[in-house]
Amino acid sequence: MSDTPANEQSFQPLNRRSNSMYQVTFSDQSMLELNKLEMEDQLHLVDIISNITPEMLEKPKEPIGRFKRGKRTYFRVRAGEFRCYFEIRNDILYSHYILHKNTLTDYVFRNKLPVKDEQLVEQNQSFWQYIESLTK
Numbered sequence: 001m002s003d004t005p006a007n008e009q010s011f012q013p014l015n016r017r018s019n020s021m022y023q024v025t026f027s028d029q030s031m032l033e034l035n036k037l038e039m040e041d042q043l044h045l046v047d048i049i050s051n052i053t054p055e056m057l058e059k060p061k062e063p064i065g066r067f068k069r070g071k072r073t074y075f076r077v078r079a080g081e082f083r084c085y086f087e088i089r090n091d092i093l094y095s096h097y098i099l100h101k102n103t104l105t106d107y108v109f110r111n112k113l114p115v116k117d118e119q120l121v122e123q124n125q126s127f128w129q130y131i132e133s134l135t136k
Contacts, residue, residue, distance in 0.1 A: 022093035024050050030084070033098040037082070045079040045098065049086070052077065052093060 024046075026034065034042055052064070060066045063078035077084050078101070085097040 020091075021051060021053055022088065022091055024093045024095065026095045027097070030095040030098045033082075041080060041082065045082055045084060048077055048079045049084055049093065049095065057088065 034045065037045065048063075056064060057066070057075060060075065065076040067074055067076070072087055074085055074087050074096070077086070081101055083099050083101055084095050085099070086093050086095045088094070
C-alpha cells in the first residue's frame with residue numbers, strides 16, 4: 001500500500017506543449033492599432049490571439065494562415081475586420097502588426113511584396129496625402 005492518496009496516483013503530468021497557449025506580446029505598432037479599436041473589437045482580437053495553441057499552428061487552417069518572408073515564418077489570424085501578423089519566438093506569440101483588412105499595407109505584407117518594415121508601418125498623414133494626390 002502506498003502513502004500517496006488514491007487521487008494522486010492517477011495524476012499524469014500534461015505535456016507542456018499540448019493544450020497550452022502562448023504568452024502574447026505586442027510590437028509598438030500593434031499596441032497603437034489595438035488602442036485605436038473599439039473596445040469590443042479589442043476584446044475580440046485579444047481573445048482570438050490569446051487562445052492560439054501550438055497545435056493550431058502545426059497545420060493552420062482558417063482563420064489562421066502561415067507564410068515565409070525571408071528566413072522568418074509569420075502567421076496571420078483573422079479577427080473580424082482585422083488581421084494580426086505574428087511569429088512565434090520560443091513560447092511567445094509576438095504580434096508584429098495589426099492591420100485592417102483590405103488595406104494597401106495588409107495587401108503588401110500578405111503578398112510578401114518587397115518592402116522594408118519601416119515602410120510597411122508608415123502611418124504619417126502626409127505620406128497618405130501624397131499617395132492620394134497621385135490618383136488625382
